[in-house]
Amino acid sequence: MGRILAPCFALLLLAGCGPSQGGGEVEFNLPSMLSEASGLAVAGPDSVFTHEDEHAIVYEVRLDDGRIPRAFALGKPTIEGDFEGIATVQGRVFLITSDGLIYSAVPGKNGERVAYRVYDSGVGKHCEIEGLSNAPEPGGLLILCKRLRDQDATPRLEIFQWRIGSERAEDAPWLSLPLDGLIAAHDFAEWAPSALEWDPASGHLLIVSGHNQLLLTLDRHGKLVARRRFDPARHPKVEGIAIMPDGRLVLADEGSRTRSGQLAIYPMHKVPSPGSP
Numbered sequence: 571m572g573r574i575l576a577p578c579f580a581l582l583l584l585a586g587c588g589p590s591q592g593g594g595e596v597e598f599n600l601p602s603m604l605s606e607a608s609g610l611a612v613a614g615p616d617s618v619f620t621h622e623d624e625h626a627i628v629y630e631v632r633l634d635d636g637r638i639p640r641a642f643a644l645g646k647p648t649i650e651g652d653f654e655g656i657a658t659v660q661g662r663v664f665l666i667t668s669d670g671l672i673y674s675a676v677p678g679k680n681g682e683r684v685a686y687r688v689y690d691s692g693v694g695k696h697c698e699i700e701g702l703s704n705a706p707e708p709g710g711l712l713i714l715c716k717r718l719r720d721q722d723a724t725p726r727l728e729i730f731q732w733r734i735g736s737e738r739a740e741d742a743p744w745l746s747l748p749l750d751g752l753i754a755a756h757d758f759a760e761w762a763p764s765a766l767e768w769d770p771a772s773g774h775l776l777i778v779s780g781h782n783q784l785l786l787t788l789d790r791h792g793k794l795v796a797r798r799r800f801d802p803a804r805h806p807k808v809e810g811i812a813i814m815p816d817g818r819l820v821l822a823d824e825g826s827r828t829r830s831g832q833l834a835i836y837p838m839h840k841v842p843s844p845g846s847p
Contacts, residue, residue: 595818596835598636604629605825607833609656609702609765610810611663613677618812618820618833619663623653626665626673626686633820633835642678644686649673655702655765656810657711660734664711666702670694670739672711672732692738693730695719701766705744706773706790709734712744714766714777725749725758727777729766745775747792757782765811780807780824785841801842805834813838 600607600620608623613630617639621628626644631637643649644665652668658677665673670693678684693699693713701714715728731744749758760782767776774795777786783800785808800808806829810822819838825831 595837595840596633598631598833600631600822600825600831600833601638602825602830605831606809607822607824607831608654608700608809609665610812610820610822611656611658612812612814613658615815618814619656619658619677620810620822620833621653621656621665625650626653628656628663628665628677631833633814633818633833636833640678640680642680642682642684644673644675644684646683648683649686654700654716655714657702657704659704659711660709664702664734666691666699666713668694668699668716670699670713672702674734689732689735689737691730691732692741693732696730696743697728700762700764701777703766703768703775704770705731706768706770707731712766712768712775713739714763716763725761727752727763745788745792752786752794753779753784753797757784764807764809767811767813769813771813771817776811776813778808778811780809783808798841799843801844804842 606623607620611619613619617630617632619628626649629641653665654668655666657664662674663677670691672689673686675684675686697715698717700716703712705712711732713730727747728743729745730739732739762781764780765778775788783802785798787796807824808821809824812820819836821834823832
């Protein structure tokens with residue numbers, strides 16, 4: 571599909587990411603083009619894939635030093651859209667838009683443009699989407715709803731499942747839970763799920779709501795296992811989450827006018843909460 575020629579793209583790869591002081595075991599500032607990193611997925615034993623929110627460009631970030639060894643784009647010209655999640659399975663990378671389009675491609679080499687397939691999951695008719703993850707069942711992906719289209723519905727957490735290669739996601743939600751009992755009533759107004767990740771090692775599903783710094787852990791059937799709140803000084807708006815094969819937890823925070831986007835890596839039990847030293 572050809573090479574990516576944009577000079578700023580090449581300079582970004584050379585620059586990499588600089589380490590910063592923060593609460594993570596390891597923490598890096600992300601380059602300005604990734605200030606709105608909108609998802610994370612495991613790329614290798616010590617690296618993750620991430621993406622920006624307006625173009626189908628996938629960046630691999632190393633967790634040992636924050637460098638970006640490769641980036642590749644889908645399509646020529648590069649596909650544009652409101653990209654809100656990423657997952658890797660069966661040797662392919664998947665990107666999802668807020669209205670439910672799923673783009674699938676084989677990861678490319680540094681600077682390459684790659685061929686892709688696109689599917690309409692159909693979930694966009696139910697909700698605005700913000701999150702994609704592997705499913706417990708092989709060959710499936712979980713799609714996280716941020717806002718339900720039915721404004722009169724009981725406030726709920728809803729997740730749909732899409733079988734890879736199928737024309738549509740399952741019409742009924744894979745998981746549908748009332749917020750009452752999951753989160754406190756005062757958190758309803760700020761509830762806006764921004765990322766999810768299935769952890770096959772524990773059999774748990776992790777769901778982030780970046781606006782109110784919440785991290786929910788559910789079992790396979792939707793039972794609440796744990797509810798934690800991030801330290802807002804360290805994690806003001808988590809937009810991506812990934813669990814590495816060795817159990818490390820990786821978080822991506824969206825940047826702002828005064829703060830760079832950040833990537834933080836923790837042992838699973840050491841995510842800082844308010845009041846942590």
